[in-house]
Amino acid sequence: MSRAKQLAGIKALEQANAHLTSNDPAFSAIIAHAGQCPIGVSTDRDDPFASLVTCVVSQQLSTTAASTISARLITHAGGKLRPDVLLNSNPEQLRAVGLSGAKVRTIQGLAGAIEQGNLDLDGLAERGDDEELMAALTSLWGIGTWTVHMFMIFTLGRRDVWPAGDLGVRKGWNMLHGAQGDPGMAGFDVVADALSPYRSVAAWYCWRELERR
Numbered sequence: 001m002s003r004a005k006q007l008a009g010i011k012a013l014e015q016a017n018a019h020l021t022s023n024d025p026a027f028s029a030i031i032a033h034a035g036q037c038p039i040g041v042s043t044d045r046d047d048p049f050a051s052l053v054t055c056v057v058s059q060q061l062s063t064t065a066a067s068t069i070s071a072r073l074i075t076h077a078g079g080k081l082r083p084d085v086l087l088n089s090n091p092e093q094l095r096a097v098g099l100s101g102a103k104v105r106t107i108q109g110l111a112g113a114i115e116q117g118n119l120d121l122d123g124l125a126e127r128g129d130d131e132e133l134m135a136a137l138t139s140l141w142g143i144g145t146w147t148v149h150m151f152m153i154f155t156l157g158r159r160d161v162w163p164a165g166d167l168g169v170r171k172g173w174n175m176l177h178g179a180q181g182d183p184g185m186a187g188f189d190v191v192a193d194a195l196s197p198y199r200s201v202a203a204w205y206c207w208r209e210l211e212r213r
Contacts, residue, residue, distance in 0.1 A: 013037050016159065016198035020205070023194045026176045027205055034208040037201045040157030048125045049114060050081035051155040052137075055147045056106050057099070065098075072097035087111035106142025113140060125156055153200045162199040164189040172206030175213060 013036055020027040057073065058066040076097050077085045086094070087108055094104045113119035119140070124133045130152060137148045149163040163169050167182060173191065174183050195202045 010036070010041055012159070013039070013041065013201065016201040019198050020195055020202055024202075026178075027202065030176060030205045030209045030212075033212065034205060037204045039153060039200050039204055040159055046155050047081070048121045048151075048155060049083055049110075052110065052121065052143075052147075052151050053081050053086070053107055055150045055155075056103055056110070056143065058150070059103070059147060069098040073099070083111040083114040087115055102142055106140070109141050110143065128156075128158075130158065130161070153203070159200045160197040161203070162189065162192050162196075163203055166203070168210050169203045169206045172208070172210040175209050176206065 016037070017027075017031050021031065053073070054066070054070045057070050061069070073094070074081060076089070076093060089108075091101075091104050091108070094107070095101065099107070110119070114121055119136060124136055127133075133152065134145070134148050137143050137151070138145065144165075146163065146165045149161050149165070152158045152161045153163070164185065170182050170184070170188055173188075174180060192199045192202050
């Protein structure tokens with residue numbers, strides 16, 4: 001990402017904060033506390049395949065556990081997560097780094113789809129069509145909506161993704177609005193519609209609210 005694009009990203013996030021506080025003043029305090037959201041501002045984009053693999057690793061794990069297993073997997077792969085290396089790894093070797101059998105199947109299925117030319121992950125990432133990307137990735141075994149949402153937000157830097165399936169986002173939303181616990185999935189996919197086109201930013205502040213309690 002060029003310096004000009006980085007500055008444009010920072011300006012967009014300033015606009016995002018103004019939009020959030022105008023449409024939902026409950027965000028004002030956490031924005032002041034947490035500072036600027038980094039989504040889409042980074043000068044470097046992670047390798048899409050490696051990043052998506054780490055999203056799969058992170059499914060239903062704590063951040064610490066996911067980081068530990070991801071580090072072991074990178075070491076196993078020789079320092080870089082590549083489709084050919086993971087596809088040709090013995091499943092037991094992958095299990096040995098801490099992956100479940102289901103995650104081994106998912107990661108090798110993803111690697112196989114890329115190696116066999118059935119999935120153009122780089123092309124999908126560049127085109128910027130969320131629906132196309134979601135359909136292509138969720139057609140693979142073991143990759144669901146949550147995983148694709150995390151990939152869109154943290155790897156591709158897309159600012160209008162609403163990860164309603166994330167428990168932390170739901171709890172953080174409740175805390176911001178004076179409630180506790182999980183509000184549940186029913187209707188939660190639309191509660192932030194007024195915050196579009198900056199729903200990823202809203203989600204990021206929901207996570208920050210959860211962390212500070």
